[in-house]
Amino acid sequence: MSLFICTMADTQRGIILTTLVTAFSIYSAHLYTSLPVKSYPVNREAGNGKQVWQRYNCTACHQIYGLGGYLGPDLTNVYSFRGPDYIKMLMKSGTDIMPNLHLSDEEINNLLAYLKSIDASGSADARTFKLKKDGTIEQ
């Protein structure tokens, strides 16, 4: 009898686990095949800029959409907020905290193109979000 109960419990557990794993697989597959942004301009400079961003580990200090390190500011909309000349000047000289990474002109231009493409993807300014009564937000 006790063996029967244990077997039943195992069957129930198996069913719950299978259901969850199936739901997760469908959810993941659906997301992979229907990514949020379907059409966007392919920009070779911005693609190279992403590589520069990763190569110098900019994410250790800077955030994009609030994700990353906190020593430096969020750079999601820095392109439209500060403009390319200001950003260029900072990249060339560094600051008290940010080291001068000795970026080449090409790397700087690529990074600018990358920051421009991020800026065009949306706003990270929390003040612009609309808070709803059910606790959700509208961008």
Place this chain on the structure above:
Amino acid sequence: MSNKHLTIPKIFMLAGLIILSAGLLFGLTGALQYIVPGFLKQFLSFEKTRPLHVSAILFWIITGSSGAVFSYLQQSTGKKIYSVLLAKIQCYIFSACIVLIFISYCIGIFGGREYWEFPPALGLPIAIAWVLFLFNYLKSVSGFKNQPVYVWMWLTGIVFFLFTFLESYLWIFPYFRNNIVNDMTIQWKSYGSMVGSWNMLIYGSSIFLMEKIMGVSSYSRTRLAFLMYFLGLFNLMFNWGHHIYTLPTHNYIKHVSYIVSMTELLIFGKIIYQWKSSLDSAKKYGHYAAYSLLLSADAWVFLTLALSILMSVPAINVYTHGTHFTVAHAMGATIGINSLLLLAFASDILMQPPAISNKKFKISLWTVNIALFVFWISLIAAGIQKARWQMSTEKIPFSVMMLEQRPIFIIFFIAGLVLTIGLLLIIYPLIKWPLMSSDKTGKQVVA
């Protein structure tokens, strides 16, 4: 001195403790760079110290939890693991990888992704080591019929870590990386679930250890234990969207995550309900190392979960996101919960009970808990200040806001220093004991 008594779980634990010690020192250096701008800027600037700290702590978690699983699996089944050699290879790969990762960071070679900031090529040996872990685990467990909940949790943790780790490398394909929103959606899908996967390994081991200390095995086969496991798995799979509420991604991701995250209130309620019995048990079984660490972690689960549930409400998350609230949550989880639990496993696996005096241990643990609390509160204070700045209509420059936060960062650094000292006082005897003791004292019979 012979090292035959250094069994596989002990080797994993010792490697993990050494990596943790290094991670603490890197963390302290990073914290100092917050209050002394430009400190070590030419040699070890923040873009190096942060990944050194983060990677060390992540490797402490995966190495320590692997050691705990190997030890407790053997104790649970009463048999040796399938292959000691495979486990050794796994441990050596982890150790070699972290050394290579440290070197690559120091010389400025990065992969530049959050969490896994090392060059992507090093992800391959880590994935291979994890496949070996999965194979060894499956061959060591004789079946899943009528098994306690922790055996299920360990399998879940191993499988999902492997899956999410591989998923976190989807960015190498242009289809996933070419647009920032698509890239970040998949990136945080994998990271959110990955945290849940190592929690499965750690929480499963803590259930085993709690039952071992109490001398009973009644909980791990109950319906409640399995319901909690399935609830944890449900959250692991679907609550990751709370990391990206402010990203302009699919709305359904945010809504699913919001609803699923709120089911954590059930776990929260269970903790409050069981609080009194935990405290009574502490008195009954005495405050020796492992049990005291488990109890401390319990308190941190409570605080961290409370913060986590609040941050999972999108309308609140708008204020906390991108601020030190997130760091407070991460520190509460990785130090207060994961590290204290892993230290409990380490003290159970590495030491015979009288290896450290109760008095010394109590002082160290109280130091850790008080310092961590101050550390945690200072991060919340910094979070409040940054949230106010983010929401302010006055355009105060970022550098001015950071300067205003300096007194908080000084408290944060001092608390971090005391916390590091407290943790090192716990770690030191754990490393010393198995290395100094002879074969006769190493009573563990398993591999």
